Amino acid sequence: MARMCTSKEWAIILCTLSMCVVGSLAGVPGVPSGWKAAHATFYGGSNAQGTMGGACGYGNLYNTGYGLETAALSSTLFNNGKTCGACYEMFCNYRQQSRWCYKAQPHIKVTATNLCPANWNRPTNRGGWCNPPRVHFDLPQPMFIKMARYVGGIVPVAYRRVPCVKKGGVKFTMNGNPWFNLILISNVAGPGDIKAVAVKGSKQKSWTSARQNWGQKWEVKQKLQGQALSFRLTSGSGKVLVLYNAVPRTWRFGSTYMARSNWKGL
Incomplete structure (x- = not known):
């Protein structure tokens, strides 16, 4: 999971999260029509080795063709593994968090390959990022830094489901x-x-x-x-x-x- 944030960063995060709780049911600034609001963190280190394997059973993600373009989903999205293999497009919402999101809002695409487990020892808005009913994406660090600054730790994102593009057959x-x-x-x-x-x-x-x-x-x-x-x-x-x-x-x-x-x- 992502590193612990400083007290100053927590102040920004908690403000952002309060917007997300409301925005999950209503419109959120910077979230286009057809998209939804969530948050994202990162795990696995700079080489993403910690993201290999996972709760979907794909094993070595390089060997199975998924590589770094993956995500661990909170249980709200994971659906007991039935969502494994689904693909999502997302970007860091600069209008919600201009300090950590890039202004150009580059988009990334990922395949669901893992579960981000709940942490019942921490509240939903202070470390329990993947606790139900939150919608959350835990990304390999190399994917996270494509859309947000590393020091952000956790950022608001807009996401949508997209068709998966794979080479060859099932x-x-x-x-x-x-x-x-x-x-x-x-x-x-x-x-x-x-x-x-x-x-x-x-x-x-x-x-x-x-x-x-x-x-x-x-x-x-x-x-x-x-x-x-x-x-x-x-x-x-x-x-x-x-x-x-x-x-x-x-x-x-x-x-x-x-x-x-x-x-x-x-």
Whole structure:
């Protein structure tokens, strides 16, 4: 999480937060139509190594293609991992905080890959930045400083949901054992998030619903080895994508396979 702020900085922060509490339900200066108000901090250090892994299960974010353009979400947005993979655009709201936000208000885009946990030992407006019902983004430090000064610690932002742009098709990483399949779904374009998954082996007549294990890891408790696997994915907005034979019959545990297609648009 971000560093502790000085007493002078706290005075500015608390003033800003009071505007945010009202602005979460009403108009906030500097927040355009179609955007929403929130706040952002940073974590992971200057090299962002502390942001690798995370509650979505993507593992090494460089290897899975997410890199530094990521965010940890407060639980209000995280939705028990169902929002993993969603993409957001944001900028530091200079009209709310001219001391820490850049006047040009450069925009950044990030993918949700982690949870920013609540800190019940601190009040919502004094360190418990990710406590419900706050909407909050904890960013890798290199992303934070693209839109705000490092010394700011916490800044007001305007954000909106945007389509995810990814290279190639949806990816499926197979783990588990012959009777327990744990499937990581990543590199999801368009809506980015997945709320339901069904799997069908080439030897099966019907679809089997997968159960969310954690993040974007889904489990299927039946023998799937030796079968080509098709997937039916449902996004948080209800869009459905069916990927036939996305994983070949010769698949092995520990390997990742890319489907031939992906979603487009929200």
